[in-house]
Amino acid sequence: MSDIPQERRVLTAIPGPKSVELQARRTAAVAAGVGSTLPVFTARAGGGIIEDVDGNRLIDFGSGIAVTSVGASAEAVVRRASAQLADFTHTCFMVTPYEGYVEVCERLAELTPGDHAKKSALFNSGAEAVENAVKIARAYTKRTAVVVFDHGYHGRTNLTMALTSKNMPYKQGFGPFAPEVYRVPVAYGYRWPTGPENAGAEASAQAIDEITKQIGAENVAAIIIEPVLGEGGFIEPAKGFLPAIARFAKDNGIVFVADEIQSGFCRTGQWFACEDEGIVPDLITTAKGIAGGLPLSAVTGRAEIMDAAHSGGLGGTYGGNPVACAGALGAIETMRELDLNARARRIEEVMKGRLEEMRAKLPNGAVIGDVRGRGAMIAIELVKPGTKDPDAAATAALAKACHAEGLLVLTCGTYGNVLRFLPPLVIGEDLLNEGLDILERAFATL
Known part of the structure; x- marks a missing residue:
């Protein structure tokens, strides 16, 4: 396991000044067709945390798109x-x-x-x-x-x-x-x-x-x-x-x-x-x-x-x-x-329970049309209230609000209206719940 403290820390705006500076260099040198979900530049990563060049520590609900299941610096x-x-x-x-x-x-x-x-x-x-x-x-x-x-x-x-x-x-x-x-x-x-x-x-x-x-x-x-x-x-x-x-x-x-x-x-x-x-x-x-x-x-x-x-x-x-x-x-x-199959099943239990609670109790909970997935491959599909019309704008806004608070989430879906969660299977349950708290607060601002 990485020696990075497994704690979220937001010291600057996301992205911070060093990331903004690196982004300017990137824009000049890297082809425009290569996109990024969140232009914060990584300094190190491990467990459930990504630490950027500005010293911010983000909770990782992306795993580099399901790649770093064992963490980004597994022993x-x-x-x-x-x-x-x-x-x-x-x-x-x-x-x-x-x-x-x-x-x-x-x-x-x-x-x-x-x-x-x-x-x-x-x-x-x-x-x-x-x-x-x-x-x-x-x-x-x-x-x-x-x-x-x-x-x-x-x-x-x-x-x-x-x-x-x-x-x-x-x-x-x-x-x-x-x-x-x-x-x-x-x-x-x-x-x-x-x-x-x-x-x-x-x-x-x-x-x-x-x-x-x-x-x-x-x-x-x-x-x-x-x-x-x-x-x-x-x-x-x-x-x-x-x-x-x-x-x-x-x-x-x-x-x-x-x-x-x-x-x-x-x-x-x-x-x-x-x-x-x-x-x-x-x-x-x-x-x-x-x-x-x-x-x-x-x-x-x-x-x-x-x-x-x-x-x-x-x-x-x-x-x-x-x-x-x-x-x-x-x-x-x-x-x-580490029996990561069992870890994945526990992540599903925690995430689906919390997401269903959000859908039930939030005033705008109707925007969560569906909670689905298995293990640590969980998603919510966002729709316009009272319909099944895809709401890509709300999905993008939610992701942006999470990013600002130090939670990395990804979107997907044919209609661009799915928020997907792919945490590392080694993430601590405290970080998992803290990430879900951030998501819940983001819904409240939607």
């Missing part, structure tokens, strides 16, 4: 990565391999769902993992079509932009996109026309009908879905939806890919979110929480599918970098030793 990650740095930083696994890469693949085979023989390939980013999952599925099935879902997010490369649902800011002006990508409905319970109780059965039937009639199941290489949709608004597909889609894939020789890049590695209170309904994917893509903040991603799956690509067909210069692999082994060690 085992720092220890293992530092030791690896001293030995060598790179040889390229495709030139002369090393044990760390193999060991990460062994851990992934143990941890991912299913008792079948599994293999992995390691990459740098979530988008790379998804793109390589498509390559592998196409090589295995000798088919080309890929099916994705409304509200899904899969990355920023050309292919993964095509897979991603939301146009702005991810796709606008960047086309044309890769072909043979088809989008079908997802069981978004809160917004399903006949209600959440019908969403699972109706949405899966509708999706399967569209695949069958518009694409042809025999043409589909892969169906890709986030078991909890991340950027699209922390949407948990209604019960029954995922099992129905997985059965359809199996019955039709389609590779079922679970994109667990945001939801994996204890984030939802299980090692992987697809375990909630007993889904055993053919391939699973991981990144974010895998390596305690170091850039690493993976595709893990059935050995016979993973072996379908020819030798040399998968890889990349930095894929499975030895320092990142060491970090991953440290992160997994931390998750096991």
